[in-house]
Amino acid sequence: ALIDLCYSVGAEKVYVGDTPFFAFKSRHCFEVTGMKNAVLEAGGNILYFDEESYIEVDSEDAIIVQKVKLPQKLLEMDGIITVPRLKTHNQTTVSLSLKNQHGLVPSDEKKLCHKDDLHQKLIDINHILGNRLRLALIDGTFALEGQGPTLGTPLTLNLCLAGTDLVAVDSIATTLMGFSPSEITHLRLAALQGLGEIDIAKIKTVGVPLDSVSQQFLKPSNEIIGIAPNVHVYAGGACRPGCFAWARVGLDGLLKRKEIDKYGDLTFIIGRNPTVPEQLKGHVFVVGDCAEKYKDKGMFFEGCPAFDIWKLRKILKETG
Known part of the structure; x- marks a missing residue:
């Protein structure tokens, strides 16, 4: 259509x-x-x-990611319409039109700044694209709540939201999902840096009343501490959108299939300078570069963050 x-x-x-x-x-x-x-x-x-071929583009308004590679063909277009799905995300709470531009960068750059700095990275990409972004159309025909974007629960809503101010569109979408726009870090940053309007009272809407289509979405979680009796976590300073979130994706693969007890005790050492007991139970996973000094205690997942921990279920199936 x-x-x-x-x-x-x-x-x-x-x-x-x-x-x-x-x-x-x-x-x-x-x-x-x-x-x-x-x-x-x-x-x-x-x-x-x-x-496609990529070329490097920059912006004076970007803060931490001042240059990014974008598809050359994309930059030849007269305008861009960004069309995200209405969904939750365990690293950013919601994944809507502002976050959708992360899908434009190559895979190696997707992995960069994927910790607590992810929120500013998303805004920087939008700064770099600038007025090339003409319209946001959020597809809420089918939506996703809970542990999005990988293991959430589908919802049938049969609605779409559109507008030229991406911050405003995302703020309205966030509100109808039952969340406050001000609790979404990248939305706050976008508003503070002049990308658009976050105040619902100042956003003009047309169509059906917002409260007639609003409902409380299940909020995504990147928590891994205390989620099951057999999951033991020894955490130091660790990024929630980083190693915590990716470890939760791995655990969600077990939780979703009701297999969390299948492989016995699962122990995670994560973050910088955790307090770790001498005796550890079951399968031991050392997650991320911050915890590297404990890598002799179990299976080590390198990286900052340790992306491959999302494959936890596959690894357990292969190793027993």
């Missing part, structure tokens, strides 16, 4: 592109989801961003 609308207002060509989570390839995702056929049948063109 969006492709048809673009052509109806005079677009010469419409392209649809994405780069998924770095464990997957865009061509495969377009095919298995049916998106490839849908785009082609509507007369659109597909851009597999991870197969």
Whole structure:
């Protein structure tokens, strides 16, 4: 429908592109989801961003990520419409139009600044794209609550939100999900840095009343401490959107399938300078570079953050 609308207002060509989570390839995702056929049948063109040439772009307004690689073809377009799904995310609470631009950067750059600095990174990418971003359209036909984006619970809402101010659109979407925009770190940063309006009272809306479509979404969690009797965590200083969040994705793979007890005791050493007892139970996982000095105590997952801990269920199946 969006492709048809673009052509109806005079677009010469419409392209649809994405780069998924770095464990997957865009061509495969377009095919298995049916998106490839849908785009082609509507007369659109597909851009597999991870197969495109990238060029480096910068912005004086960016703070920590002042330069980023973006698909060259994307930068040749007259404008960009960002089309996220209405969903929760265990690193950012919500994943809406501002966060959707993270899907434009190559996989190696997705992994950079993926700790507590992720929130500012998202805003920097939006600063760099600037007025190329013409419209946000959040697809809430089917939404996701709880442990998004990987193991959340689907919801059927049959609604869409659209607007030219991405901060305002995300603030309205966040509100109808039952959260306060001010509790979303990247939304606060976006508003403070002049990207848009976060105050619901100052945002003009048309269409159905907001309270008629609002509901309380299950809030995502990146907590791993105290989630099950057999999960033992010894944590020092560790980033919540970093190693905590990725370890929770790994544990969610077990929780979702009711397999959390299947492999006995699971022990995690995570963060800088945790207090670790001499005797450790069951499978021991040392998560992230901050905990590297304990790597002789169990299976070590390197990285900052340690992305591969999300494969926990697969590792346990292989090792018993």
